[in-house]
Each structure stands twice: as C-alpha cells, then as structure tokens.
Amino acid sequence: MTDLHTLTVAAARVALAAGTLSSYELTEALLARIQAVEPRVRAFITLTGEQALAEARAADATRRPDSGPLHGIPLAIKDVICTNGVRTTCGSAILETFVPPYDATVVSRLKAAGAISLGKLNCDEFAMGSSTETSAFHITRNPWDLERVPGGSSGGSAAAVAALMAPASLGTDTGGSIRQPAALCGVSGLKPTYGRVSRFGLVAYGSSLDQIGPFARTVEDLALLMQVIAGHDPRDGTSAPVPVADYCAALSGEVRGLRIGVPGEYFVEGMEPGVEQATREAIAVLRAQGAEVVELSLPHTRYALPAYYIIAPAEASANLARFDGVRYGPREPGESMWDEIELTRGRRFGPEVRRRIMLGTYALSAGYYDAYYKRAQQVRTLIKRDFDAAFAHVDVIAAPTSPTVAFKVGEKLDNPIAMYLSDVCTLPINLAGVPSLVVPCGFSQGLPVGLQLIGRPFDEATLLRVGDAYQRLTDWHTRYPAL
C-alpha cells in the first residue's frame, strides 16, 4: 500500500482491527507524507515523529479486541492545547519555551482511546486571526494553492488534514477558527456546542466562546472523534453534564422530513458569487433528498461582529495577563521586575495580540464598561434569541461559512477590518453557543467552499447526520489537492 496516508480514521480502524495494517506502518506512512509536503505547507510547529513511532509500536504490541476506539491512530493537535511534556506555544514567542506539565482533558481522552500524536499544529497567535499569518513561527500555506492562506486560526489543523499529513486533527473555534479554515482547505470540521467538550488545558482566548473540535476528511471521522472528546469534565465548570449521544449510530443517511432554514442575512453583500452558488447548490442537494428548505431571518446577525470584537478581546485581555515571563516562557532582561515584565510583553506578543489586548482593556476600563462590554452582552442575548426563535421552526440552519474562498498570503494582514469580516458568517454561532458543522460543498475559482450547518444546542448528532448524508450524495470531500 503506497497511499496509507490517504486512509480515513474509519478505514484505518477497520484495517488495524483486521490486522492488515499496523499502527507503525500507518504512522511511518504519515511521517513520510509529512516529510514530503510539510516543507511547502508548514502546518506544524512541533513534530513528535520519534515519539509517535514509539507509541505506534506500543499500540501494535498492546492491541486487543477491546482496545480503545482510536487505538494506534495518529492525529495532530492545535498548539493552543496543552500536551504534557510537549512544548505548547500558542503560536506565540511569549510561550516559545513553554512545556506544560499536564495534558488537556481532550488530550487525556484521546490518549485513553489509544490515539497517537504526530505533533502540534500551527495557528494564529493565541488563536487570534483568520489566516494563520499571525503565528510567531511561520505562515501555513493552503494545500490547494500555496500562495494562499489556509484560513485561521486553526490553519495548521485544516492544512494538515487537507494535505493528507494526518487523517484528523483537533482545532479550536472562538469565532470561526475551525469552520473557516475547514471551508478554505476543503475538509470537514465541527465546532461543538459551548460546554460539550472540556476546555481544561485549552489556553484560553475568549473563554465564553472557545470550543475545541475535530477536523477530518469525512463527517464519519468527526463522529468518531467527537465520541471520544465530548462529555462532562469536572475540571471545567462550564462543561455541561448533558449525556453524549451515540454519534456514529446517528449517521443514518436520512434527511427526509428535516426542516432546514436558510438565513438571508448570511448571504452578505460582497459575497463571492461562486461561494453563494456552491452553498445554494448544496442546500438543493439536501432538498432533493426530501429535506424541507425554508427561508428565515436571524435579524441581529449584523451586530454579531462588533459584539464579538468587544467580548472576545475583553476576555482575552484578562486571559493573557498571566504571560509576563515570570513563571514560564522566555523573559526579556531589564532594569527591574516591572521593566522585565513590560519588555517581555511588549516584545513577545505580536501586533494582533497587542491590538486585541488593548481593545479589551479599553472596553473594560472604568466608565466604559456599560457602553461596551455590558452592551455587547445584551446584543449577545438578542443573537441567542434569534437562534432560539429559528430553532422553534427548523431543525438545522444552512449557511455559507466564509464570504470568500482562501485569500492570498498578505492580502488582509494590514487591514484588520477586512480580516475580521472573513468571520462574519461564523461569529454569531459562537455568541449563541450553538454547534456548527462545515463540510466541503464545491469550488469557486478552483478553491474549496464549505457549507455551514448550524444546530440546536447539544444536537451535534443531527448535524453529523445531515453532513454525513450530504457526503454520501457528493464527492467534494474526496478531492485532494495536488501537492
């Protein structure tokens, strides 16, 4: 087998269980693929190939009929998720040398399920960005066009899966950071309901918005990963004690009778025609299978972006206060304690992170709290109500993911507002806390387009069912970039 690196998680599971494939062979194949394409894509910050091979050998030696659901399956993890003994940088110079002494809950759960880590994936610094260009380490390229960005902030997670360097990966999504890169790289990605997946060990950006979720090339694989990472965690006070559905069993292929709402507000002015066309065609595919499609309105959509850019930076300004070089990470030498702290923060945070810290600090400062933070929270409530009202009538909402396909490296880096607008269709979902799935649904200008499916809180099962049904009817998800 020369193309082991193209195996999905589900296919690899079958082969591993049947004994026709060893975890060592699979890991070796993926590392060979990484060696071949990573110099051009640059999805990883830290590769742990040796460790992965050793774990694969151990997995092969310990395989039993009742081994964990991901036994011996190599994956990769966004570098904002803590891994015990493996450097975790958040794409920032301020954490260049930080090696966590503990595993995030999702990492513990993946390990318990038998998964192997290939390494840590590049992202925008502290997950702040939509292009993976704000990483302090390097730019990650879109495997479909190396002149273009993979999206962000989880650009490394999307690019690694799209470039067949890993069958699946973990990313995080605060305002679209899983879904937008999934769309731009032509892979599947799920942002779970807020509280569905533990955030313990996720280096926080916007604590009330952050969720960890999976990337893969099929919805079936997303279901397999979700089954492992979802569930209540007593170490995360915001994780919900809601039972986890059997996601794989939910993949019935059936959409008949499903009510799909299409919000007019998401087809924004200036949207790329090819994106709108691919999105509407995807919805038509579901309608043809017996789903009922209705137009609907989410009237407060236009206020999501300004509300998000107050709430997320406000939370970030406090979350990032701990990075002072005193306890971990590099420290810039200075005249005094305060001098060292100021120099470390001033020099080692990148410009986008500094911008958001200042935005958030301003929004929370005395005399401005009511006008900004409090008002933004009120807007958030209105946005939540939009979704509550919509879900009284429909089961799923279908919308575009990003107004455009992948843009050129450097195109928006100097224009924060243009960059922020890239997430205009994904931000409201985080503010509402609802789950959202992206699946590839075609191409525009030769670049991938993703369909966004939004569900009721904790109803990931329905999203996965619809996404899987769509992938049974289409082959967009089976197309690979020529690298």
Next chain:
Amino acid sequence: MPEYISTIGLEIHAQVRTASKMFDGCSADYAGSPPNSRVSVVSLGLPGALPVVNARAIEYAALSGLALNCTVNQRSIFSRKSYPYPDLPKGFQITQYDEPLCSDGWIEIRLASGATRRIGIERLHIEEDTGRLIHADDGSSLIDYNRSGVPLMEIVTRPDIATPEEARLTFEKIRQILVWIGVNSGNLEEGALRCDANVSVRPAGQAAYGAKVEIKNINSFRFVERALAFEIQRQIAVLEAGGVVTQETRGWDEFRGETVGQRSKEYAHDYRYFPEPDIPPLVLSAEWIAARRAELPELPDARRARFESGYALSPQDADLLTLERPIADYFEAAVAAAQAVGGTPKDVANWVLNEGFRLLKERNEPAVRLVERMPVAHLAALIDLVARGAINRNVAKQVFEASFDSGADPARLVAEQGLTQISDSAALASVAREVIAANPRVVAEYRGGKTSAIQYLVGQMMRATRGQANPQLARELLEAALAAEQ
C-alpha cells in the same frame, strides 16, 4: 478647635479553613511547608487551567454570612479583578463584585463602658488568596505560591464605626465568630485573618464625609486601634492646619507607630472587573441555605446570655467563658460533671477563671489548652474532693496546679501525697492543745477579748498539719479547748 467626627469601616480578609484550595483540589494546608510545595496547575494559573468552585468553601462562607446575620443570596457571581503583580499568577484575582454571596448583616460589640453598639456588615464575598512575594537582600524577588488560591472571605463592614476602640472590638468580634463556627483558624500572625481600615474625619456639624484613607494590612488587634488613633489625629492635624486630606492608601509602620503613604504603583489601578466567564453564576436553593442555617451552632453572644441567666454568672465571667467555643463547651461539660458531685456552676467558673486562666497565663499558653491540661473529669474530681471535705480549699489549689502540670488525676495526687484533709477530731484536738501550749501570749490576748487572735492559732494548726487540717474543725476544736481550759 472644632470637634471632629471620625468614620471608620473595616475590610477583613479571612482564610476559609478548607482542606483544598478555592478552585481546585490542591492542598490548602501550607503552614510550615517548603515554598512552592502546595501548588498545582490551577493555583499556579498555568496556561489552560480552569477554576472549579470548592463547594465546602461556599458552605463555610454561607455559614459565616449567616453567623454575621447576613442574607445569603440565592444568586451570586464571580468576577475577575485585574491587576498586575507577580504574586497573582493569572494577572487577575477571582473574586465577587456586584453580586456577592452574602449581604446586609450586623454584629453587636460591647464597649469597655458596658454599652453595646450594632455594626452593620455590608457584604461577605468569596475570593482567592494570592501568593507571597519576598524581596531578598540582593535585590531579587522570590515568590512562594503556596498561599495562591487559598479560599478567602472578604467581610466589609458599614461605616458605622466611630472610634478606634470600636474598630478593634469589631475585628475581635468577627474573629471570635469565625473561629467559633470553625471556618477560620483565627491566627493573625500567620495571616489567616487580616484587616484593612478605611477612615475619614469631618468637623462636627458637617454632613459630607471627609476624604477616605485606607490603611492596608493591619495584622493585630492592637495595631488596628493604634493605627486608627494615629491616623485620626493625623487627619485632624491636617485639617487644623488648613490643609486637605488626600484620598490615599497608607500602610501601618509598627516600628515608627505611624501610618505611611504608599506611592507604590500596585495600588493605583483600574481593576476592570467583569464576570468570570469560567465560572457559571452560583445559584443556591432556599433549601440549601436553610440547611446551612440549621448547621449554625449557638453563637457566642447567645451563649453568653444563657450563661448569665442559666448559671447565674456575672456578665464578666460569662464573657470570659464564651470568648472561645472550646472553653465554653468545656465549661458546660464541667458544670454537668460538677453538679453530679454537688458542685455549682460558680465553683466551676471560679476554678476555670481563677486557677486555670492564671496558670495558663503563667505558662504562656492559650486558653484552649485548659481543655487538655485539666480534663473535665479531673476538674470534677477536684470539686468532688472539696465538696466531700476530703481536702480543703488551699490544698485543692495546690492539687489543681499539680494536676494541671502533671496531667495526673487529682484524687490520685491526694491519695499518693497524703493530702487528705484531717477531719479526725481526736487527732486535731491534740494538735490544738499543743498549739495552745506553745503560744501563751496569743492565748492571753484571745482571753483578753481579742477574739480575732484565734486566726493566728488556726494558722499554726494548719502549719502543723502541712495544711491538711479541716480549718473549720480546727477552729471549733481550738475554741472548745480554750473554753475548757478557762
């Protein structure tokens, strides 16, 4: 010089005595531990760490609120208070701001004059303690995070306090209550209880408060009183000189006996409070709050009143016996045991307060040590020996001290050392005759009408019997012998 009115409010920080820290399972018992040995991912605020509320700490804080006559709010929220300082590993402190756990309570203090005053409690909220920064001689700074994340209650009084004495009494009363209900160790030296005081002065007749000065980190009752007395005089002097009191934070310099302005940047902050997104609002049911109320023990003031009325103790004695709960419990247990052998509550109170407290003071030991030094059974045995006339009061005092020091049962001490009171008339009658024979001059004085001279003869009899003579009997026998010889 016009008369001035001072207005004082206290902010008391009290550590909550839980086994683990406020937001994770890390051990909170750091006293005597090597630096940075009681730390965890959460208490170090490492990237990715999340806080989870310690349910026991909430129970204790609610119990404290109830003991301070507060309302326990069914909904309260945690907030982030941002300020940069290396002892605060997250760069913000998790605290409560506009929706605290408890609000609107009061305590009653009793002044030296005997008058009582009610001091309002504005709020009690829960937060986390910080680490400790140590500045070394070589100019470097060291940080110990053992204390980081220890649960802390902040208790804020209303500005109802008028004098430094009332401030000290308020601090003492709050300490007494918190220690009484078992939520705080009461150890001021170790920082388990700390006090900040806000004070302003204004000329009598002026309605508006003067500028408020905050005195930080006062860690003894005496210093609270002295720091406020100094600060009030300082502010009055500023006003008298035609100056303006600046609103500021000052520290208490115990060596100079002065408050000193603190220009450090650590106190000049916009804290940028906002609701802590990692902790959902804390919602407590009415049943839960009722269960806490049911757990509340009889509080010191109620117990003092009951001691006065139920045991016929003086207000002073009742006060001393209810300063600490173990002493009050000990007293009641001793009363029960003493009454069984014919002793009275007053007997017990006298032994505890006169002999017990005196010896503790001499040995430089805390009052609660009496419980171990003189177990209830021993005190009851002693009272029994006296009640039965087996030993007299003077011998009993010696036995109390011997038992206090050795831990031996008083009955055994009396038996072993042959201290039993001599109530044998025949034996004592011969001693009486000897004493009369040996003291002709005193006997003559007695017979000459100076009946008080008999005291001397009784003393001689006690001496001859190494204090074991029953003094009452000795006197009777002397009187009888003197009358017979006449």
